[in-house]
Amino acid sequence: MPIINAVAALHEDVTAWRRDLHENPELQYDVHRTAAIVAEKLKAFGCDEVVTGIGKTGVVGVIRGRNTASGRVIGLRADMDALPIEEITALPYASKVKGKMHACGHDGHTAMLLGAARYLAETRNFNGTAIVIFQPAEEGGAGGKAMVDDGMMDRFGVQEVYGMHNAPGMPVGQFGTRVGSLLAAADFLEVEIEGKGAHAAEPHKGVDTLVVAANVLLALQSIVARNVDPLKSAVVTIGALNGGFTHNVIPQTAKLLGTVRTLLPETRDLMEKRIIETVHGIAAAYGAKATVDYKRNYPCTVNHARETEFAVSVAAEVAGRDRVEANVPPIMAGEDFSFMLEARPGNMIWIGNGDTAACHHPAYDFNDAAIPHGISYWARLIEKGMPG
Ligand code: NI
Numbered sequence: 498m499p500i501i502n503a504v505a506a507l508h509e510d511v512t513a514w515r516r517d518l519h520e521n522p523e524l525q526y527d528v529h530r531t532a533a534i535v536a537e538k539l540k541a542f543g544c545d546e547v548v549t550g551i552g553k554t555g556v557v558g559v560i561r562g563r564n565t566a567s568g569r570v571i572g573l574r575a576d577m578d579a580l581p582i583e584e585i586t587a588l589p590y591a592s593k594v595k596g597k598m599h600a601c602g603h604d605g606h607t608a609m610l611l612g613a614a615r616y617l618a619e620t621r622n623f624n625g626t627a628i629v630i631f632q633p634a635e636e637g638g639a640g641g642k643a644m645v646d647d648g649m650m651d652r653f654g655v656q657e658v659y660g661m662h663n664a665p666g667m668p669v670g671q672f673g674t675r676v677g678s679l680l681a682a683a684d685f686l687e688v689e690i691e692g693k694g695a696h697a698a699e700p701h702k703g704v705d706t707l708v709v710a711a712n713v714l715l716a717l718q719s720i721v722a723r724n725v726d727p728l729k730s731a732v733v734t735i736g737a738l739n740g741g742f743t744h745n746v747i748p749q750t751a752k753l754l755g756t757v758r759t760l761l762p763e764t765r766d767l768m769e770k771r772i773i774e775t776v777h778g779i780a781a782a783y784g785a786k787a788t789v790d791y792k793r794n795y796p797c798t799v800n801h802a803r804e805t806e807f808a809v810s811v812a813a814e815v816a817g818r819d820r821v822e823a824n825v826p827p828i829m830a831g832e833d834f835s836f837m838l839e840a841r842p843g844n845m846i847w848i849g850n851g852d853t854a855a856c857h858h859p860a861y862d863f864n865d866a867a868i869p870h871g872i873s874y875w876a877r878l879i880e881k882g883m884p885g
Contacts, residue, residue, distance in 0.1 A: 503620065504872045507612045511872065512865045514538075515608035516590035519863070522579030522597040522604070525638040526553045531577045531607065535631045538611050542618040544629075552643030556631040557653060558614055562623035562885050569625035569883045572650075572658040573875050574837060575610035576603045576635035585859040601856045602663040605863030605871070607631060609661070612868065613875035620876075624885030628653045635833050639795065642836040650840050657804055658843035659878060660834040661871060665856060667849035669866045672812035672874070673822040674846040676805045678760040680798035683831030684769070686733070686755040687790040688713060688776050690740070692783070694749035703747045707740055709785045710751040713776055714738060717755075720771045731768055732758040732829055758829040760797055769793075795831040801842040808844040811881055815873045848874070 514534075523531050532554045539547045539558035546559035584591050584598035592598040599605075614629045630649070634640030649655070667673060690710045695703025717733050725731045733755060740751025757772070759765040773789050780787035805823075812821045825847065834845050848871050854860040 501616070501873045501876055504612070504616055504869050504876060507615065507872060508869050511608050511612040511868050514611060515604050515863060515865060515868070518604035518607060519599045520590050520593050522592050522594055522599045524581060524597060525578055525634045525636070526640065528554050528577045528633045532556050532631065532633070535577070535607065535611065539614055539629070542615045544614065544618055551649050552632060552640055552647045554633040555640060555644045557649060558629040559653060560614060560617045560627040560629065561621070562625050562627070562883060563621045564624040564885050565626055567624040567883055570628060570654045570656050571625065571879060571882050572628040572630050572653070572655040572841070573610060573613065573878070574630040574632060574658060574660045574834060575606040576632050576640070577607050578603055578634055578636055578638070578640070580636055580857060582857065582859050586862060588862060598859070599863065600858060600861045601636065602850065602861070602863035603635065605663055605867065606661065609868055609871035610875060612872040616872060616876050617879055622885060623880050623883040625883030626654070627879045628655055639833050639836065641833040645836050645840045655841055658837045658841045659804070659808060660837070660843070660845040661848055661874065662832070662845065663850040663863060663867060664847035665850045665853045665861070667847060669849045669851040669864055670816055670870050671820045671822070671849040672816055672846055673825040674800060674805055674808060674844060675824050675827065676800055676802045678797045678799050678827050679845055680827065680832045680835070681730070681758040681760050681829040682765045682797045683795050684757040684765070685792040685794055686757055686772065687792070688753040689788045690751045690780060690785055691749060691787070692747070692785040695747040697745040697747055700747060704784045705747050706749060706751045706785060707747070709780055709783045710738060710740055710753060712779050712783070713787070714753060716775050716779055717772060720768065720775060724767060724771050725764060729764050730760045730829070731764050733768065733772070760827055762797060765797065795833050796835045796839060798832045798835040798845055799838055800844045801838070804842050805844045807882065808846050808878070811878045812846060812874055814877055814881070815870060846874070
């Protein structure tokens, strides 16, 4: 079954909402205009409950089916925030806010979930409760975690949760996902080395901080090469190595800044442990001191098996079986839907955005042609998951 007819009729309205959001991007938790529009529309659609201010500026809508005797509750999640990027498109609906743009398609995600909410509130052709979740601060602010920490899952009785993100490069009308890790854990690393400053001509009177820092940088790479199972994935990248000021002085301190990406929780634990041991071991070998600040940011986005199989079956109904890739390779970017998948079983799926610029590129634009596919996927997920 392709696009639902009633959904095709929504295409024009949802495109207009999407473009209005695109023109008015907001960052992080500061999504007041967007959240107000979302709440106002959910109320106008006749949602049974609309709650604002969850996880600071998140919005949740409750839509009960014609029957709720099944006791089933499924959550659908979209993100609302934009990025601090200056848009370079000449689109008629390009960002009106300097230095901010919807460069990751969250305008499209929000509009599609609103479209699905309207369809579900009008038809109610299911036995159970649909929870539509609109989160702030996906881009580095952990808004998904804030909503979970605010008790959202228990408060609304969410039993399973589903996410969707557009995928530039994947044809419109196609879907892709996988069981297990779809996106990586993305952690931050800050290492400070303190040696002993000295005259460059008298190294024996000091501890050369930069020699220690250089050895630390190289040794960190050998953790990936020598400690991580070659069939598992890990990346450590040091993006900044700062220390010293001039030719003839051994500096007292140096600092390394980096990121660590892993696809499995056990690889993440291993990387954190070995990085701390390696930095301290090398510093000690040279007689220097080191401090390591390993900041756990977003965890791995891990899709659950049963829910992923179900998501694939729903996508196959909407797109056709040959247009759903059930085992896409994972990517090393991070996503804070991971926090919701830690709280409840569920799945995140890619939806084709066609041949557009990549996410986070200043020429990116969400593809409005994907809208009916996305809404149909959400609608069928609820109707098939809670048949009534
Ligand atoms: Ni995104």
